[in-house]
Amino acid sequence: xxxxxxxxxxxxxxxRSLRLSCVVSxxxxxxxxxxxxxxxxxxxxxxxxxxxxxxxxxYYGDSVRGRFTISRDDSKNTxxxxxxxxxxxxxxxxxxxxxxxxxxxxxxxxxQGTLVTVSS
Amino acid sequence: EIVLTxxxxxxxxxxxxxxxxxxxxxxxxxxxxxxxYQQKPGQxxxxxxYAASSRATGIPDRFSGGGSGTDFTLTISRLExxxxxxYYCQQFGSSPYTFGQGxxxxxx
Numbered sequence: 001x002x003x004x005x006x007x008x009x010x011x012x013x014x015x016r017s018l019r020l021s022c023v024v025s026x027x028x029x030x031x032x033x034x035x036x037x038x039x040x041x042x043x044x045x046x047x048x049x050x051x052x053x054x055x056x057x058x059y060y061g062d063s064v065r066g067r068f069t070i071s072r073d074d075s076k077n078t079x080x081x082x083x084x085x086x087x088x089x090x091x092x093x094x095x096x097x098x099x100x101x102x103x104x105x106x107x108x109x110x111x112q113g114t115l116v117t118v119s120s
Numbered sequence: 121e122i123v124l125t126x127x128x129x130x131x132x133x134x135x136x137x138x139x140x141x142x143x144x145x146x147x148x149x150x151x152x153x154x155x156x157y158q159q160k161p162g163q164x165x166x167x168x169x170y171a172a173s174s175r176a177t178g179i180p181d182r183f184s185g186g187g188s189g190t191d192f193t194l195t196i197s198r199l200e201x202x203x204x205x206x207y208y209c210q211q212f213g214s215s216p217y218t219f220g221q222g223x224x225x226x227x228x
Contacts, residue, residue, distance in 0.1 A: 035217075037165075044206075044208065044219060044220075044221050044222045045157075045159075045165065045208055045210075045219045045222070046219065047210070047216055047217045047218060047219060050215070050217065059215035059216070059217075060215075060216070061216045062121065062216060095164055095165075101155075101170050101171070103152075104152060104153055104170070104171075104212055105153075105212045105217065106153070106155045106167075106170045106171075106210075106212050107155070107157075107167060107210070108167050108170070108176065109167075110164040110165055110166065111164065112164050113164060
């Protein structure tokens with residue numbers, strides 16, 4: 001079955017960096033685009049970034065562009081999100097998600113998320 | 121950026137009733153690129169509807185989606201206890217792939 005397991009969250013000071021990971025199983029990772037989506041405590045969903053199945057294209061949300069970098073390592077079935085220059089407003093659960101609907105970037109599976117708390 | 125506006129913000133209904141949720145886009149969205157998600161407390165979202173009207177695997181037929189252009193709807197024909205949750209629409213027509221702010225469906 002499809003599984004996505006995030007890790008790397010924690011408490012970090014403002015201005016610092018973190019790398020989030022998402023290990024996937026149950027499908028051929030290299031065939032799928034992947035997303036990061038976040039959710040601040042008690043708030044709605046915010047799309048963060050997407051990477052194409054072959055890594056050829058990467059797109060970012062306006063609030064993270066220039067600070068966050070999405071990448072993938074197909075040999076490790078792992079998706080990454082490098083988050084730099086963290087701010088209090090980056091505090092959220094970060095979900096990785098699969099773009100699984102054929103011919104689109106629509107998300108069909110989600111991980112359970114990893115919590116990032118930015119606080120001094 | 122395409123802004124998605126969901127209404128109402130909160131919908132209070134009883135089991136057995138019909139729910140109609142709206143998602144309005146600030147510019148036209150190709151129907152193929154519009155999805156609906158359900159999120160229950162403490163859980164990750166899950167896909168309900170993709171391409172505006174196609175049910176995801178395992179989704180019961182009391183859930184239906186419709187609409188085109190800038191106006192989309194999610195309808196739940198007869199509410200069951202497990203349907204009370206928060207619902208989000210998302211567009212994948214152009215980056216950034218924005219979400220609506222959500223509609224909370226609560227038990228009346």
